[in-house]
Amino acid sequence: MIVKKLHNMGVKxxxxxxxxxxxxxxxxxxxATSLKVEPGVNVDRADRWGLFVGEWAPTFFGLGVALSHYxxxxGSLTHIHEA
Known part of the structure; x- marks a missing residue:
């Protein structure tokens, strides 16, 4: 399982x-960079770059949840204790 392998590699x-x-x-x-670097190109290209990178966040959040469950x-989940 990928989650177990990542956990064993030290990913939390x-x-x-x-x-x-x-x-x-x-x-x-x-x-923002795509808008400034390529001023002659319309906003569609900048939007595509933003959407491409924006798809990573839900993947990482899902992986975080899976790792948290694991x-x-x-028994290795770290808890934050209030003082």
Whole structure:
């Protein structure tokens, strides 16, 4: 299973969630950069770049959920304790 292999490689659910949020920021950056770098091209191309990168976020969020479930079963889920 892919989730087990990623877990054994040291990838945690927190890593997947961080990647998801980073890809959201990268989506905006890719869209804005495409608008500025290619001024002669219409907005459609910039939108396609933004949508392409924007598809990564749900994938990373889903992977984070899968890893979180695996960590709960494995007992390795880290909990944040309030002081």
């Amino acid at each position: 659910s927190e890593h997947a969630y961080l990647a998801a949020f980073a890809s959201i920021g990268l989506t905006v950056a890719a869209w 960590e709960q079963q494995d």
